[in-house]
Amino acid sequence: MTDRDARQVDLSDRVERYHGVSLAAVMEVIAYLRDPNDSVIAGGSLALGLGNQRSDLDLVVCGESTESSRMPLEHWVDSLRVDVWRRAQRDIDEVFERAEAKLSDDGPFSNAFGDLNEQTDLKLLHRIAFGILLDGPALEPASTRDYHAIARDLVVREYAERMRDLAAVAQLAAAAGDSVGASFNARLAVESALQAAMTARGLPFTGDKWLRERLRQDLPELSSTYAPFAVLPDADEDAGSFVAAAVEACHRLTGRDLSLSAHSGEVMFRNTDLRLMEMGTERFLVSVRHGALWELDDREIEAWRKLEGDDSWRLAALDDDQSSLCYRLHQRGLAALDWARGLPIEELQLEKAVGA
Amino acid sequence: MRSVGDDARRYAWCRGQAVWIMGPPIAQWAEDVEGAAEAGQDGLVRHGATAIGQECAVMIALVTCKERPLPVASLRAAWALERIRDHELWADCWELVRGAPNDASNEEVLARCRRLVDAVRPLVGDVPDPLTPEGYFPALALARDWLKLLDTVGEEGFLPREWTDGK
Numbered sequence: 185m186t187d188r189d190a191r192q193v194d195l196s197d198r199v200e201r202y203h204g205v206s207l208a209a210v211m212e213v214i215a216y217l218r219d220p221n222d223s224v225i226a227g228g229s230l231a232l233g234l235g236n237q238r239s240d241l242d243l244v245v246c247g248e249s250t251e252s253s254r255m256p257l258e259h260w261v262d263s264l265r266v267d268v269w270r271r272a273q274r275d276i277d278e279v280f281e282r283a284e285a286k287l288s289d290d291g292p293f294s295n296a297f298g299d300l301n302e303q304t305d306l307k308l309l310h311r312i313a314f315g316i317l318l319d320g321p322a323l324e325p326a327s328t329r330d331y332h333a334i335a336r337d338l339v340v341r342e343y344a345e346r347m348r349d350l351a352a353v354a355q356l357a358a359a360a361g362d363s364v365g366a367s368f369n370a371r372l373a374v375e376s377a378l379q380a381a382m383t384a385r386g387l388p389f390t391g392d393k394w395l396r397e398r399l400r401q402d403l404p405e406l407s408s409t410y411a412p413f414a415v416l417p418d419a420d421e422d423a424g425s426f427v428a429a430a431v432e433a434c435h436r437l438t439g440r441d442l443s444l445s446a447h448s449g450e451v452m453f454r455n456t457d458l459r460l461m462e463m464g465t466e467r468f469l470v471s472v473r474h475g476a477l478w479e480l481d482d483r484e485i486e487a488w489r490k491l492e493g494d495d496s497w498r499l500a501a502l503d504d505d506q507s508s509l510c511y512r513l514h515q516r517g518l519a520a521l522d523w524a525r526g527l528p529i530e531e532l533q534l535e536k537a538v539g540a
Numbered sequence: 541m542r543s544v545g546d547d548a549r550r551y552a553w554c555r556g557q558a559v560w561i562m563g564p565p566i567a568q569w570a571e572d573v574e575g576a577a578e579a580g581q582d583g584l585v586r587h588g589a590t591a592i593g594q595e596c597a598v599m600i601a602l603v604t605c606k607e608r609p610l611p612v613a614s615l616r617a618a619w620a621l622e623r624i625r626d627h628e629l630w631a632d633c634w635e636l637v638r639g640a641p642n643d644a645s646n647e648e649v650l651a652r653c654r655r656l657v658d659a660v661r662p663l664v665g666d667v668p669d670p671l672t673p674e675g676y677f678p679a680l681a682l683a684r685d686w687l688k689l690l691d692t693v694g695e696e697g698f699l700p701r702e703w704t705d706g707k
Contacts, residue, residue, distance in 0.1 A: 236584075238575025240671075260673045350614055357618070365618030368637070372614055393572060393591075396583025414586070415639040419621070474609050475549060515619055517611035 191316050195231050202237040203264040211319060213261050214243065214268055222247035223320030227311025228267075233401075234394050240265040244311050246323060248273050254304075269308070273323070276312055279305050280325060283338045292526040293345050306342060306389060309335040314388035337529055339383040345527045347376035347434050351442040352451055353514070353521065354427045360508040365515055366423035367416040370430035374413045377437040378406060384534040409433055439533025448500040453510040454520040455495045460488055471518060478516075484509055496522070550606055553695045555664075556686045557610065558602040560698040561595050562667040563679050566657060569595065571671055573653050577646040585646045586639060592653045593617070593636025596660045600624045600633070603663050632656045 185193070196207050211224065218224070228242030229235035242256075245268060252275045256267035283305075286296060296305075312323060313335035325331050350373035357365035375395055383389055387402055399407045413433070417426050431442045444451075457473045460480075467485055468477040480488060487505040491497055497510055513519035544551050569591045576584035597620035601607065605623045610616060617637045624630050636656065640649045661667075670679035687697045 236575040236579035236581060238571050238578070258670075258676060265671060353614060362618055362622075364621050364634075364637075365615055368617050369614050371639075393584055393587045396587060397581050400583060415641055416637070419634055419638075475547070476608060515611055515615050516607075517609040517615075517619075521612075 188316060191231070191233075192318070194233070195226060195316060198230060198235070199241065199264060203262055205261050205264050207318060210241065210243075210261050210264070210266055213259050214245070214266065217245050217257070217268055217270060219247050219249055221320060222250055223323055224318045225311060225315040225323075226318050227307070227315035229390055229394060231316050232314060232388050232390050234390055234397055240267050242311065243268045243318070244308070244315065245270045246273055246276060246312075247320075269311075271308070276308070276323065277325075279308060280312075280331065280334050283309060283334050284329060287334070287337050287341060287529070290525050290528060292523040293342055294522075306339060307391065309338060310389040335389070336383055336386065339389045340380045340532070340534070341527065341529050343376045343380040343383070344438060344440070344529070344532055345523070347373050347380065347438065348440065348442060348447075348527055349521065349523070350376060351431050351434055352444060352447075353511075354423075354430065355444045356507065356511040357515070358423050358427045359504070360511040360515075362511070362515060363417070363421060363423040364419050367426050370423070370427045371413045371416060373442070374410060374430050374433050374437075377434040378410060380532070381406065381437045381534055384532075406437075409437065437534075440527070440531070444499070449498065450524040451499040452522050452524070453497045453499070453514060454522050455491075455497075456518055456520065458513070458518055460485075460492065469518075474518075478518075484512075546606055549693045549695050550608065552686075552689050552693050553608055554602045554606045556690050556695075556698050558599040558664045559667055559686055560683065561599050561602075562661065562664045563683060564670050565595055566592065566667075567669050567671045570653065570657060573650055577650040580646065582646060585649050589636045589640055589649045589653050590638075592657065593633045593638075594620070596629070596656050597621050597624060597633035597637065599660055599664050600627055600629060629656065629659055632659070 199205055199207060199210070214224070223246045225244045225246065226241065227244060228240070230239050230241055241264060243266060250270050250272045252272050253270045256269055259266040259268065282296075286293060309331075313331035323331070350369045354366050354369035354373055357369060375392065378395060378399065379389070379392070382395075382398060382403055385403070387398060390398060396407075396410065399410060413426075413430060417423055434440065434442050457471055458469050461468050461470050467480055469480060469488070470477055483505060487503075487509040490503075490506055491509070497506070499507065499510075502510060510519055514521055569588045573585055573588035573592065576582075576588060594617040598610070598616050601620040601623040604627065607623060611619050621630065621634055621637065624633070632652070633656065636652060640652075667682060668675035668678040670676050683699075687699070690697050
C-alpha cells in the first residue's frame with residue numbers, strides 16, 4: 185500500500201468512526217460543485233493525522249474551468265461538516281508562483297499569504313502539497329520546483345518573519361511597561377519559531393492551533409522548549425525576564441539574534457493618518473479615518489513633536505519616550521510596524537536545511 | 541424611543557465587530573475546545589481556551605468602551621484587557637488568555653470557557669451557531685443585516701479581508 189493509499193484509508197476510517205459516514209457519501213454531496221475531470225483534495229487536520237470527532241473535513245475542488253471561491257462553502261453529511269473551497273488550476277498555479285517569487289525576494293512577506301488569523305493561502309498551499317487526492321487527476325505544478333518544497337519553504341519563512349516581528353513587539357511592549365502585550369507576544373514568537381522549526385523538518389502545516397498536539401505527537405523533543413512559555417506571568421508582573429527567555433529560545437531554534445539592538449535599524453513605525461490638533465490648552469491626536477481623538481499628556485506631546493514631519497520613524501533613531509509612544513500607537517492600531525527587509529531562509533539555522 | 545447614545549458609525553462598527561466575533565470565531569473555538577476535551581488533546585484545549593479568552597475580552601471592550609480601531613491580532617488581547625481592567629469579567633478573560641496551568645484538567649478549562657462565553661453573550665446579543673445546520677443560514681442572515689447597517693452609515697464591514705479580496 186502506498187503512503188497516499190494508507191492516509192486515505194486512515195481518513196476514511198476516522199470519518200466512518202466519528203460520523204458513520206463514508207467518503208463516497210461525501211463525494212456524492214459535493215458532486216454538484218464539480219465539473220468533469222475536477223480533482224478533489226482532502227486537507228485540514230483530519231487528512232493530516234490530527235483532528236477529532238468535532239473536526240470538519242476540508243476539501244479543495246480544483247479544475248481548469250472551476251470558478252474560485254474566496255470563502256468555504258459549508259455542507260453537512262449527517263453530523264460531519266464539510267467545508268469546500270473551489271479553486272481554478274490557474275489560481276493555484278498563481279499562488280505557488282507568487283510564493284516562489286517571494287521566496288527569492290529579499291522584501292518582507294507582510295502577510296502576503298494570509299494574516300495571523302486567516303492564513304488562507306498558506307493553508308491552501310499545504311492542502312495542495314500535503315493533502316490526500318480523493319478523486320480526479322493529480323495536480324501538476326506549473327513551476328520548476330515541486331509543491332512540497334515551495335509550501336514548506338513558504339511556511340518556514342513566513343513564520344520566521346512573524347517570529348522576528350513578534351519578538352520585536354514583545355521587547356518594545358516590555359520597555360513601554362505593557363506586561364500583557366510583552367508576554368503574549370513573546371509566547372507567540374516562540375510558537376512561531378517552533379512552527380518554522382517543525383515545518384523545516386518536513387511536517388505539513390496545520391495552522392497554529394495544532395502546534396502543541398503536533399509537537400507532542402511528532403517532535404516531543406521540542407515540547408520541552410515550549411513548556412516554560414505555556415503560562416504567562418501575572419498581568420502586573422514585569423515581563424522582562426519572560427521576554428528575554430523567549431528571545432533566547434527563538435535564537436536557539438532558528439539561529440537568529442532577535443534582540444532589538446541587533447536589528448533596530450531595520451524596524452520602523454509608520455503613521456496612519458494621525459495629526460496633532462491644539463484648541464487652547466487642549467491637545468489631541470486626531471485620526472479622521474477612524475473618527476477618533478486621543479488626549480496626550482505633556483511627555484507624550486513632547487515625544488510626538490519630535491516625530492512630526494515624518495510619516496515613518498526608524499526605531500534606531502528614536503529615544504525612549506518616542507519609542508514608547510510609537511509602541512502605544514501601534515498597540516492601538518494607529519501606527520504600523522514595518523521591516524526594511526525580509527528574512528530569507530538562508531539566514532536561518534534550522535536543524536534540517538531547507539530552501540536547497 | 542431612546543438614542544443609542546453614540547455616534548451611529550461608531551456604534552455600528554463596534555457592535556458589528558462584536559457580533560461577528562460571537563459568530564464564526566467563537567463557534568469555531570468552542571467547537572475546537574469541546575472536541576479536544578473529548579479527545580484528550582490538551583494542547584488544543586489550551587490553545588482554544590486562550591483564543592476564547594482573547595475574543596471575549598475584545599467583545600467586552602468593543603461593546604463597553606467603543607474604542608476603535610482594533611490593533612493587529614497579536615496585540616488585541618493586551619489592548620482589550622487594558623480597557624476592561626475594571627470589568628467584572630476581566631479576571632475570567634485573563635485566566636484563559638494567560639494559559640491554563642498543567643494541573644488544570646481539560647474539563648475544568650472547558651467549563652471556564654463555557655462560563656465566560658455564556659456571560660459575554662448577553663452583552664453582545666445572541667448569535668446563531670453558524671457551524672450547525674440549523675444555525676448556518678440564520679447566522680448568515682444576521683451578518684447580512686449588520687453589514688447592511690454598516691453600509692448604510694458608511695462603515696467598512698467585518699468580514700475577513702481574505703473572503704472579500706480586500707473590498
